[in-house]
Amino acid sequence: MNLLDKPIISKEIFKRMEDMSWFIHARIFDDLLIVAQKETNCFVLKTDDGLIVIDAIWPSKKAFDAIVNAVEAIGWNSNDIRKLVLTHGHADHTGCGKWFIEQYGVDTYLSKVDDIFWEKNPVKPNNPETWKDYDISFFIKDGDTITLGDKTIFVFSTPGHTPGGLSYIFPVTEDGNTHMAALWGGTTPPRSKSGVMQYLKSLDFFVKKAVDMRVDVALSNHTAVDNGIERIRYSKARMSYMPNIYIVGEDGFKTYCKVFKSLSYEILANADT
Numbered sequence: 001m002n003l004l005d006k007p008i009i010s011k012e013i014f015k016r017m018e019d020m021s022w023f024i025h026a027r028i029f030d031d032l033l034i035v036a037q038k039e040t041n042c043f044v045l046k047t048d049d050g051l052i053v054i055d056a057i058w059p060s061k062k063a064f065d066a067i068v069n070a071v072e073a074i075g076w077n078s079n080d081i082r083k084l085v086l087t088h089g090h091a092d093h094t095g096c097g098k099w100f101i102e103q104y105g106v107d108t109y110l111s112k113v114d115d116i117f118w119e120k121n122p123v124k125p126n127n128p129e130t131w132k133d134y135d136i137s138f139f140i141k142d143g144d145t146i147t148l149g150d151k152t153i154f155v156f157s158t159p160g161h162t163p164g165g166l167s168y169i170f171p172v173t174e175d176g177n178t179h180m181a182a183l184w185g186g187t188t189p190p191r192s193k194s195g196v197m198q199y200l201k202s203l204d205f206f207v208k209k210a211v212d213m214r215v216d217v218a219l220s221n222h223t224a225v226d227n228g229i230e231r232i233r234y235s236k237a238r239m240s241y242m243p244n245i246y247i248v249g250e251d252g253f254k255t256y257c258k259v260f261k262s263l264s265y266e267i268l269a270n271a272d273t
């Protein structure tokens with residue numbers, strides 16, 4: 001079949017990342033909720049001692065309201081939100097964190113390197129909305145774990161997209177069966193050749209860890225790479241006898257990660273330095 005091997009990253013995609021007029025969500029595992037706007041999404045992981053939000057979409061109160069409303073809509077209690085774990089220091093992921101701190105007093109997690117990067121390199125220097133607007137409670141690094149109740153998130157340093165980007169592996173459950181989910185934190189490769197080489201090194205490292213930990217669930221924080229909106233729509237309408245579309249199998253996870261290589265090779269083919 002003539003399928004695309006990578007998404008077409010257009011200017012329109014970047015515009016849509018700031019569009020807070022529309023959100024969608026689905027409970028994709030017993031303990032995992034996904035909430036998305038048109039291009040960017042976050043996750044909420046349920047533990048027996050509260051909820052962990054992973055990434056926070058865009059710095060907009062509308063994104064915050066959408067995440068909280070989605071939590072309530074599936075019958076979870078937003079007052080149980082305890083932690084905000086960030087993949088990297090870009091505004092479309094640090095997002096609406098300040099409201100989580102204000103309203104729920106969450107602990108926040110990011111690498112020290114990306115905390116500095118976030119402060120010094122706003123996504124839009126002319127738009128104060130994207131400037132760093134809250135503090136990080138815990139700086140995390142490769143090999144760390146974040147535990148709340150019965151759940152542990154494993155932290156991996158995967159620089160490339162940003163200098164201190166992180167990726168995560170954590171268990172999720174469906175009908176009593178545990179699966180291992182992987183979230184590659186910084187979706188697109190950087191523009192420079194040396195940056196892409198670092199990104200590819202991080203990707204190889206992360207895929208190896210994912211294989212070791214028997215990851216069989218592929219997650220993304222940008223919907224363009226994984227048919228994200230379609231997967232959410234499917235999950236919302238999914239019948240009990242239909243498969244969970246996020247469970248791709250151990251080989252399937254490796255296949256899925258080819259998209260990040262395809263995006264990298266395209267840049268290497270066109271980059272001068």
Ligand SMILES: [Zn+2]
Nearest residue numbers: 088090186187
């Ligand atoms: Zn980013």
